[in-house]
Amino acid sequence: MPPRTSRKLLPALGLAPFAAYVLLFLAVPTVLAIASGFFGQQGFTLARLSELASPTTLAAFWASVWVSALTALLGAVIGAVLCWALAALPEGGPLRRAVDSASSVLAQFGGVMLAFAFIATIGIQGVVTVFLRDRLGIDIFADGVWLYELPGLILPFLYFQIPLMVITFLPAVSALKPDWAEAVATLGGSSAAYWFRVGLPVLAPAFLGSLLLLFANAFSAYATAAALISQGAQIVPLQIRAALIGETGAGDTGSAGVLALGMIVVMTVVMLAYGRLMARAARWQR
Template identity: 45%
Template structure:
């Protein structure tokens, strides 16, 4: 018995620190459960329910109506356009900040501003653009009085597809800068020096070395910016109201509107948006993992 007691494996001591770690992530887990997982499940279930609670596919079938298809195509056009220009302009800014030889304080200031601007949306952003580029906005009046350029006569209207796209770029470009900067930092200077040693020009280095390495990160960033624009509703609603029929505004009208109120059709619209944005985010995650593997 004494021999068995001596050879029996002792029970590992209780790790209090590990339990405290799990306790620390509990608020986040509750937040994700209450404000992400459960609402998503409610949307999915309600998409296949009638107002009386019976199962139906009518809500999903009604997504094929012309008005919803047109709104979806317009939202896709807006998302692709702003994601493309956001990626292109943000990439150029990121290259200038990381590899343009600018002072270190300028990079810090730019990244700090980008962190704020990428989260600046909704009613404040809409009001800022109306005060800047509206019919009586500051820039509009200055261009008219100082340079004789009348934006309205040229056909520009802030409350339009073009105006909304320009407004979206305000947070799309800084978001791209924040995403792509770590990838640019991962480009080893030895690669550039080796390319120069072999006689490659700067353009050849970016075309044959840097861009192929950055390609997964660029595609992933495009997917994330697409999802960001496709799901944005507050800015579009505050800027254009119901004058521009995109999916988020139509969703708002179906759930909270006085005339078009049909909550279960709204749930079906939200379910479609979840599928599209979820696919875009999945592409972003997969491409980001691939990009990080390349840059290690």
């Protein structure tokens, strides 16, 4: 093999383990999940696609969309404010390093452990709940057990949405050059003019891209919702679980495959838009 050819193959060989991982644990399961929705006892069929238009499925998708959109919007706004405050600190300062490290950890803190933390803190017999009820006479569950229903997902989701926003949006805020503000001031512009004509337009692609990433993160979340909501299947991941398990122990893999197809379509559209926005944002971060 010529030396030039071998040099070209070395990077490809380095990516081979990652490509194998993606193939075995992402591509193959995705194809099998989708294929299960098109094959039944009679072979290939498109009849199950009609389940995507059923009232139950549409309600589950709507619930997933509004919970994901609400937590993404709140997480993006709160996280952007934190990024603006952090950008004013020295990049190598202890406070900024501590917040960066905490955000990296908390953005990955989810699933059953996060659900347990909220149940132990603000659950029906949680530490904060008992303190408020016994000492201050405030019953946060007077109107129902909201933590174990669909609205109860908002606070746990925000717990990892805000740190994720800090991680993804802080580089864009830090990339704002002081020279741009000085140039606007030299030309007689005010601080408001700088933000509306320079700062916000530059940050808009990164903010919208981060917002889409947060939406995708919440839309695909399963373990936290499954640990908190034990009854019912209000969102799509829980409906897929219900289809696979079944009340009588007999799962319906075809229905689960169709639901997975719907989720993949939504996630593909969101991530394609995210890629376009982040490509535009990267031009100002060089």
